Amino acid sequence: MFVCNYNVTMKKEKPHYLGHRKRLKERFVNNPSSLADYEIVELLLGYVVRGKDVKPQAKNILAHVGGIQNIFKISDDIEGVGSETVLFFNIIKDLFRRCEYSNLRENETILNSPTAVFKFLKFEVGFDDVEKLIAVFLDSKGRIKEYKVLSSGSVNESYFPPKELAKQALVRDAVAVILAHNHPSGNLKPSQSDIRYTKNVKNALELVDIALVDHIIVTKNGFLSFKQEELL
Known part of the structure; x- marks a missing residue:
């Protein structure tokens, strides 16, 4: 074998x-x-x-x-x-978020349109599942001095008081502020709470001679400008 x-x-x-x-x-x-x-x-x-x-x-x-x-x-x-x-x-x-921010800072880009604000904040909050409120603090030429996420959860006085926002702007020596928040649902329609809060922020800022330039609702696909919609 x-x-x-x-x-x-x-x-x-x-x-x-x-x-x-x-x-x-x-x-x-x-x-x-x-x-x-x-x-x-x-x-x-x-x-x-x-x-x-x-x-x-x-x-x-x-x-x-x-x-x-x-x-x-x-x-x-x-x-x-x-x-x-x-x-x-x-x-x-x-x-992506850092690239957008770095490009704006490096080129001293002025946030002079809702589209520019949307492009800046899309990757900051546009894809988030939680609603976040952001303040962008500007100098006299409309350039970004700083931006900050103020709260997560909702847009109203109980989450971030308008007077406190005014203090934050003063500390940063800002001349103007752009308010922004995201809608995780993708719906760009502002709520009555959004509109009421915006008016209260505007009043609080005006008391210290700081302008509220706009309030932008941001989603991953688009934006709504309170100024363009004559809600400001």
Whole structure:
């Protein structure tokens, strides 16, 4: 009886997704617009999720958040998404925010339009699930001296009193203030509470000779200007 004593080493096949990921990167380099939304997310996930096919995960994320425009609403409540993945996308969001802010400061850009304010604050609060109130303090030329998140939860006197906002403006030697807050629902219509609070802030600022330039409602997709709507 013939017995074979040779040890045969079977060559392991590489996971199929490794070649796929390489091809995705090559396609991106040659023509970024040729990639579908889920493929862009898939590429990004490849940098945080190792040794795994992430195409199903990319598609699942987009299905849950409602499309690429909502990618920064990613959370670990989504099946297959861990804290590291959420952190990774939050880092990207903050990078965008810092780029916008740095560009405004470096070029001494004047916030002289609601569009400029929206562009500045979109990545600050536009994707947040909690309503936040922000004050942007301006100098005499309309340049940003500082901006600050004043409260989280709602826009009214109980969260941040108008008189306290006036004090904050005086401390920063601001000449004018732009008020802004986000609507997580995406609805740009101001509430009666929003309108009432805005009037009270305007009155409090006028007492110390500081102008309220505008109040902007921000969402991830757009904005509403109280000044343009003649609500200020």
